[in-house]
Amino acid sequence: MLSARDLWIDEKARRAGHQDGAAFAVAHGLKGYRLDQLYRAATKELVPDLDAITTLPKELRTALAAEGFGLDAVEPVVVQRSRDGHTTKVLFRLHDGNEVEAVLMEHRGERNTVCFSSQAGCAYACAFCSTGQAGYTRNLSATEIFDQVRWFARELATQNRKVTNLVAMGQGEPFANYENVMASIALFNDPKGFGLGHRHITVSTVGLVDKIDRFADEHTQVNLAISLHAPTDATRSSIMPVNRKWSMHDLMAAVERYIAKTNRKVFFEYVMLAGVNDTDQHAHDLARLMKGPLYHVNLIPYNNTPDGLVRGTEDARIWEFAKLLEERGVAVTVRTPMGRDIAAACGQLRAETQPRAKAS
Numbered sequence: 470m471l472s473a474r475d476l477w478i479d480e481k482a483r484r485a486g487h488q489d490g491a492a493f494a495v496a497h498g499l500k501g502y503r504l505d506q507l508y509r510a511a512t513k514e515l516v517p518d519l520d521a522i523t524t525l526p527k528e529l530r531t532a533l534a535a536e537g538f539g540l541d542a543v544e545p546v547v548v549q550r551s552r553d554g555h556t557t558k559v560l561f562r563l564h565d566g567n568e569v570e571a572v573l574m575e576h577r578g579e580r581n582t583v584c585f586s587s588q589a590g591c592a593y594a595c596a597f598c599s600t601g602q603a604g605y606t607r608n609l610s611a612t613e614i615f616d617q618v619r620w621f622a623r624e625l626a627t628q629n630r631k632v633t634n635l636v637a638m639g640q641g642e643p644f645a646n647y648e649n650v651m652a653s654i655a656l657f658n659d660p661k662g663f664g665l666g667h668r669h670i671t672v673s674t675v676g677l678v679d680k681i682d683r684f685a686d687e688h689t690q691v692n693l694a695i696s697l698h699a700p701t702d703a704t705r706s707s708i709m710p711v712n713r714k715w716s717m718h719d720l721m722a723a724v725e726r727y728i729a730k731t732n733r734k735v736f737f738e739y740v741m742l743a744g745v746n747d748t749d750q751h752a753h754d755l756a757r758l759m760k761g762p763l764y765h766v767n768l769i770p771y772n773n774t775p776d777g778l779v780r781g782t783e784d785a786r787i788w789e790f791a792k793l794l795e796e797r798g799v800a801v802t803v804r805t806p807m808g809r810d811i812a813a814a815c816g817q818l819r820a821e822t823q824p825r826a827k828a829s
């Protein structure tokens with residue numbers, strides 16, 4: 470397995486037309502310490518561009534720029550800020566013209582969380598999710614994931630602030646792009662680079678059972694969130710097609726194996742949909758699935774999508790539902806929606822990956 474540095478160099482070198490990182494180093498006569506300088510400047514010092522890496526000789530910077538070696542695999546094309554100023558959504562363009570979104574949420578100066586995308590589009594077609602309705606385009610590479618976060622980290626750095634938390638909850642299914650997502654986590658975590666602790670990173674999945682097992686075997690401190698959204702097969706299959714491949718029984722068994730191996734908390738996301746999964750019976754059934762202190766339910770108020778296929782549960786009912794769970798000993802929180810006014814909330818990251826209609 471490549472080190473985080475070599476993985477980063479490799480991807481950037483390939484993009485600039487080299488066969489791999491080693492061929493790139495040979496072509497430019499670069500010793501290890503030069504590669505270190507390059508990698509460190511981009512991932513730790515968060516310099517804006519090659520020219521700002523003044524530890525590198527000017528001729529080298531010019532040569533690299535001339536062949537299209539860049540520090541950023543994603544280019545910001547639209548930046549939107551919510552009215553309250555706490556949420557920033559950026560639409561990024563990839564080298565092949567595909568587009569993805571990522572969101573920064575600033576929690577009163579305590580935490581700065583970036584929600585990043587792992588795929589252009591998504592193949593899982595959850596009935597309530599805007600991304601899912603648009604279909605799947607392709608996996609993102611590790612640096613296409615990393616560089617979304619690099620952009621926000623640079624913005625925050627200008628105010629002497631940092632990205633403190635990361636969630637793989639943007640477009641795409643992270644476990645369907647397992648290797649690249651894990652490689653991006655290696656970049657985020659590298660103490661010689663970005664240096665963010667595993668415990669500050671959360672991966673969210675629709676429930677790919679084989680990948681949950683694989684993740685358990687990694688024994689990392691990265692947090693696992695499961696998009697559950699229903700307590701029974703009938704309800705879950707009606708809104709999440711993935712449930713027809715892996716039933717609730719399979720999914721909950723995988724969660725039990727994960728907990729047995731890691732002794733880590735699992736976060737269950739449960740988006741509240743009026744008349745679909747929010748009755749008393751649903752609360753009772755859900756409470757029965759939650760087997761102790763390591764099972765944590767996060768109720769998510771539904772954010773409207775342009776498709777308008779489903780309606781969210783009223784806030785008052787969400788709190789009643791939370792109370793029913795609490796009374797049955799379930800650890801439960803209600804997610805505060807952020808950035809609804811700029812369609813930056815959960816499930817609203819949209820079809821920007823589709824070719825846009827040409828202005829006539």
Ligand code: SAH
Nearest residue numbers: 598638642673674675696738771772815816
């Ligand atoms: N594919 C992964 C990552 C996406 S995470 C997963 O499904 O977990 C985004 C979270 O927001 C998921 O829990 C998803 O189910 C939820 N979500 C999707 N659409 C939503 C919407 N319109 N309102 C609120 N939450 C939504």
